[in-house]
Amino acid sequence: DVKVTQSSRYLVKRTGEKVFLECVQDMDHENMFWYRQDPGLGLRLIYFSYDVKMKEKGDIPEGYSVSREKKERFSLILESASTNQTSMYLCASRPGGYRGYTFGSGTRLTVV
């Protein structure tokens, strides 16, 4: 089975800190995604990448950036964390073609 691993299950950071969320997949998938999940809003796409060093903005990219230096790793960066970025962050990956995503277990980030 494909495994998508997010480095932290829970994080608490202070306002203004730079935050890195790491995601690694082990099945050579081309496409990787970062979502945030908030009650009543479902899953909203922040950024995605379809190849190394390639990135595309999703629906809510403001306040975030991403990095994909290697195919298996996709990092989400909060340049200056704010309290409204407190959320559950989910990473996903997918091979080419019309297939479903495989999600990681999520990182619950609290910004205080």
Add this chain to the structure above:
Amino acid sequence: GQQLNQSPQSMFIQEGEDVSMNCTSSSIFNTWLWYKQDPGEGPVLLIALYKAGELTSNGRLTAQFGITRKDSFLNISASIPSDVGIYFCAGRDFGNEKLTFGTGTRLTIIP
């Protein structure tokens, strides 16, 4: 970004009951997916649908790709306690790498 309309938002049922939920979109999709999320975990793919009218089962779960390509349905028969969680629909249109997700249906089983 576009959101799918998923209903109901929540369901409270007794063990053994059947469950139905649906998702509608204002635009056409060529792929519909149904996911389940357990508390504290990421969503897990349950069923994938690729053709209009397709009916696919996975154990007690059955999902259908609507003929209009703008909706999909998920049914769970004879619910059991481990069915508790949040169910998400997701759709993808032609040539688009991104999935659009519904807002979720939270299923609770009353003892």
